[in-house]
Amino acid sequence: MALFERIKKQAVSEWAKPQKHEPKTKADAGTIPQVPLDNLSFLPGIIGQTTASGVTVTERTVLQLSAAYTCINLITKDISGLPINVKKSDNGGWKNLENTPYLELLAFPNKRQTTLTMLQTLVFAYMVSGNGYVVIIRDKTGAAINLVPVDPWNVNIEEKNNGDRVYHVTERLLSDYRTSIKSEKGINRRIREEDMIHIQSINIVDTTRGNSPINLAGEVFGLGLAAQETAARAFNNGSYFQGYLKVQEGTKINSNKQDQLQENWNRSQQSVTNAGKIPVVPSGVDFVNTGASPVDLQLLEAREQITKDIARMYGVPLHKLGFGDSEKAANLSQQERSYVNGALSCITKQIEQQFNTKILFRSDFNKIKFEFDFNELVIPDMLERGQYYAIAITNGFMSKDEVRELEGYAPIPDGQGSTFLTPTYTAQQDGTGSHNIGEPKKDEE
Numbered sequence: 001m002a003l004f005e006r007i008k009k010q011a012v013s014e015w016a017k018p019q020k021h022e023p024k025t026k027a028d029a030g031t032i033p034q035v036p037l038d039n040l041s042f043l044p045g046i047i048g049q050t051t052a053s054g055v056t057v058t059e060r061t062v063l064q065l066s067a068a069y070t071c072i073n074l075i076t077k078d079i080s081g082l083p084i085n086v087k088k089s090d091n092g093g094w095k096n097l098e099n100t101p102y103l104e105l106l107a108f109p110n111k112r113q114t115t116l117t118m119l120q121t122l123v124f125a126y127m128v129s130g131n132g133y134v135v136i137i138r139d140k141t142g143a144a145i146n147l148v149p150v151d152p153w154n155v156n157i158e159e160k161n162n163g164d165r166v167y168h169v170t171e172r173l174l175s176d177y178r179t180s181i182k183s184e185k186g187i188n189r190r191i192r193e194e195d196m197i198h199i200q201s202i203n204i205v206d207t208t209r210g211n212s213p214i215n216l217a218g219e220v221f222g223l224g225l226a227a228q229e230t231a232a233r234a235f236n237n238g239s240y241f242q243g244y245l246k247v248q249e250g251t252k253i254n255s256n257k258q259d260q261l262q263e264n265w266n267r268s269q270q271s272v273t274n275a276g277k278i279p280v281v282p283s284g285v286d287f288v289n290t291g292a293s294p295v296d297l298q299l300l301e302a303r304e305q306i307t308k309d310i311a312r313m314y315g316v317p318l319h320k321l322g323f324g325d326s327e328k329a330a331n332l333s334q335q336e337r338s339y340v341n342g343a344l345s346c347i348t349k350q351i352e353q354q355f356n357t358k359i360l361f362r363s364d365f366n367k368i369k370f371e372f373d374f375n376e377l378v379i380p381d382m383l384e385r386g387q388y389y390a391i392a393i394t395n396g397f398m399s400k401d402e403v404r405e406l407e408g409y410a411p412i413p414d415g416q417g418s419t420f421l422t423p424t425y426t427a428q429q430d431g432t433g434s435h436n437i438g439e440p441k442k443d444e445e
Contacts, residue, residue: 052219053222053223057218059212068310071321072124078377079123082373083376084115084372086103086370094369101143102359102368105144118149119351121149122199122351126347130200130201130203134148134149135148135189144359164192166192168189169190198354199354220306223306224303224306247284251284308323317336340374344377352372385407393421
């Protein structure tokens with residue numbers, strides 16, 4: 001622990017010193033490297049918080065905890081794999097646009113990434129640091145033409161007296177783009193708030209940036225890391241014979257022989273390869289068993305409880321982490337919907353709103369919108385879909401062609417699938433029990 005404190009003090013003191021910036025190229029001239037000294041998490045893996053369990057928790061060490069990595073990885077992959085639709089208001093509803101520059105923007109966000117990898121970078125940064133950043137690159141007309149994600153540890157936020165924000169960003173990928181201030185070049189840029197997509201978690205103190213969930217729940221992660229390290233050390237030190245050697249009364253042993261005896265014992269028992277071997281106790285020495293079994297040392301119940309706590313914190317169903325194998329399929333389906341509503345939609349809604357307010361023009365408000373499509377993630381089986389489509393067609397709120405479009409089929413020729421049906425038992429009756437409510441025919445008068 002003393003070594004870590006020395007590293008931490010040295011790192012902070014070095015970064016706190018005034019830095020002289022010598023531009024290596026003309027492109028770097030006139031730019032000042034921005035170092036977010038107000039947030040010590042800019043040194044991930046080095047600067048962190050020491051928990052009551054004695055473990056130092058950082059963004060990097062938490063990813064070594066299987067439950068945390070699984071939850072972060074699941075949410076990141078599920079969101080980045082969702083299609084993003086561009087929809088247009090159409091006769092009181094919303095219809096997918098098939099020919100719009102916004103689809104090209106989503107298909108080619110920047111010269112290096114696809115939409116999937118761009119969203120992976122954004123969501124993973126949000127899950128780990130509590131903040132996700134994407135710089136919007138615009139053309140001369142102000143239209144968005146590129147989206148460039150930025151490492152959250154390379155962003156410092158300046159809030160002016162009038163409430164306007166300026167994001168000081170260091171990102172190599174920005175070198176070839178013109179950003180908010182057209183005269184700036186190189187990797188260090190100042191980005192205006194309207195050109196920065198910023199999704200953030202809650203923060204009760206500083207509204208300019210979100211708090212890392214790892215910092216907010218550091219004790220939970222610290223306890224998990226401590227239990228995991230204890231289990232690892234149990235295997236490294238020999239997982240069968242736990243105890244100590246006691247010299248019998250009347251037996252004389254000098255310090256050199258004692259050290260040699262201890263070294264020989266450790267060599268024969270430590271590491272996984274020696275686990276379970278039958279030891280030979282020297283004469284004049286007794287082995288005292290401490291009674292700690294491998295199950296005790298691995299803290300199985302504690303680690304299982306910590307896994308459940310982390311899953312609840314991220315809103316991930318337990319069956320995705322290997323629990324609840326005996327649960328019914330109906331319950332699993334409910335958990336999947338809860339996972340979408342509780343863990344995913346709170347992130348996707350932020351991204352949608354940021355896209356809608358900062359990528360679209362003001363004139364497009366309530367006319368065009370970005371929307372994540374969850375259908376592929378929670379798509380039911382063939383039987384459930386068939387039952388739903390049958391109800392939808394019979395009750396007249398979907399046509400046959402609309403159902404065929406959802407299933408990837410072509411429309412029925414001659415427009416025969418575009419009509420909407422109405423069930424006869426819901427028709428207005430004339431009081432006689434008959435469904436014929438039209439004008440009476442002449443021969444019936």
